[in-house]
Amino acid sequence: MMIYLDNSATTKPFPEVVDAFATVASHYFANPSSLHGLGMKAERLLRQAREQIAAMLDVKPSEIVFTSGGTEANNFAIKGVAWQYRRRGRHIITTEIEHPSVAEPCRQLEELGFEVTYLPVGPDGRVSAEQVARALRDDTILVSVMHVNNEVGAVQPIEEIGAVLARHPKTLFHVDRVQGIGKVPLDVKRCGIDLFTVSAHKFHGLRGAGLLYVRDGVRLTPLIAGGGQERQLRSGTENVAAIVAMAKALRLALERYERDIGRLRELKAEWLQALAAIPSLSINTAERGSAPHIINFSLPSGIKPEVFVHELEKSEIYVSTTSACSSKRRAPSKTLLAMGVGEGRAERGIRISLSFDNRREEIKPAVAAIQQAIKTLSEVTGSHGDEV
């Protein structure tokens, strides 16, 4: 029995999503910018997808800018604001635990003369609205805080931060929702969000499709210029088939949420309980204030996390060392370090990430395999992984 527990890296596309892609790619292939009838058909499909997605996200169709994915959307939000509003100010606030697609553009901006404040997080992996309030300055043009952390699942207090920012109308608020969509609801209006990022392949859509929500009235300098598609904000022939597939994936994912979120929460609680019963493991995901699909724990010292991943693979169980984007380089998890667990524990983090397709029956065999892997690897390395 294959048990895939790496849904935060990428999810398997829903079959309906693949079908939608195949239909549109094969039968509505024309360029939506073309004036002829075939172009207009493609344009109509694009418009419908935009309207459907906007309605599901509770925003206006004109506020959606399609991108090639979450990384582009995050880069666009950060750099688009920075270039557009640099005369207003050059200070940006973010956190120490953002995804690299937020953190790295911030580093680039620092080299180009911007100042970035990286807020630390507590042991639960969360920042507080008070920290944001204290860091705000007159020249702060952007606050970028992720909704759900991709490594440990900590849910950030977006609504409280939004309340703080309501008193600073000249500071824009960007939220990376890549891990939260379809798992943790967020009221965009109530939170006062100006920009947010979505990636299709994290909710059973396709890779190569994502979007940035840009609230009406917010102006951005484009990252990719050219033919002027997406209301001049993002040029390039629209990937219509993948966008239609994203609309379908989002609808199905939100239906699954409605139907199964209670079950997913229970599943996560059971996982946490089962893992907590293994004394040699240190659980890094807080029980409260965390998303229903991500669990992070650290292996006992002496066990290399990538060796552990391969050991589990022998039983067809797939987990990850840390976020996939940085998993080739062995470095301590940035999020775990920021949470203050210490370097050793931060180097031995393992992430389990669930989808609505995971089942209770998987927990027992998976946990047994985890225990066995720890035992096997402790014997090999001669370390003192606790016997269970």
Add this chain to the structure above:
Amino acid sequence: MERIYLDHAATSPIHPDVAAGMIQSMTEQFGNPSSIHYFGRQSRRALDEARSAIARSLGAKETEIVFTSGGTEADNFALIGTAMANRERGRHLITTAIEHHAVLRACEHLQKQGFDVTYLPVDEHGRVSVEDVKAALRDDTILVSIMFANNEVGTIQPIREIGALLRDHPAYFHTDAVQAYGLIPIDVNEYGIDLLSLSSHKINGPKGSGALYVRGTVRITPLLFGGEQERKRRAGTENVPGIIGLARAVEIAERTREEKRKQYAAWREAMLTIFRSSGLDFIVNGSEDGLPHIFNVAFPGTNVESLLVNLDLAGIAASSGSACTAGSIDPSHVLVAMCGNESERIRSSVRFSFGLGNTTEQIERAAEETVKIVKRLTKR
């Protein structure tokens, strides 16, 4: 009514084998190539194979291929990335007046950042002169960006000569090969090209997929920062199905290249013959030896909007120029550069572009319908 699609330069239908390969990849290789487990490794392998196919097609090394979300991103990356990385060395760029907007808008962006851009003119056939490039070169020129072949009129630029000229100059040479790639064999070393943009959906691959060739010695700053994909030059989870689709489209393009070139040349000739024998007043825009699939024609006395609407009503999908500027029918910047602001040609030209699925019967019918429409529109 059978619809005749003659707008392959705007975008082309996906080849059924390409679609099949992508769907298989979506369902079987859904892992993230950066994941170290089986699903990740399987995706990684597919990605590596696709990368070597693309590299091989250009005579490049695998490490010199950076996958992007398409031609527009590749162009933006090439221009902005090299400009930002080499701005200490110089702030001058050379390009032409007839580039795709992906290049022109990136240049405008750079001008706002303090870069100096020279836009070279073209002759009435849409060709840039090597002498002009030479004369424009300065000590502080860091990049020359000249498209391989124009997307509206098909004119092929003297890339080999410009490449040779630049061998003795530190400026990098970028070429937007989006329209030429697939139909013209390109070896980057032979041509002296340092950066080359290509797009999948112009060669019967999927949209949302493309690549930038970056010679190993080129210094370039990423456009997209984040994870360490594409050797830290382009962050973002790799669009494996899109990349596999691109690789498969390239294989098919290479296999069918000669046959297609012959076929398209014959279709162009067939349209010309019908136009000539009808006694129609027309001027071919571009040059005789241009891209074989692009046929751009001016019909004096007509207006391009009514021409296109009437063609569409007759079931024929053609275009006024690049699809990206087509939303608004502003006169094509390419035709303006070739013929001047006053020329009637800038308001009466139609681009027919051939490709997968077209038949000789379709081409002949399209030509005959065009004759009828033009005659109707020019009747006084």
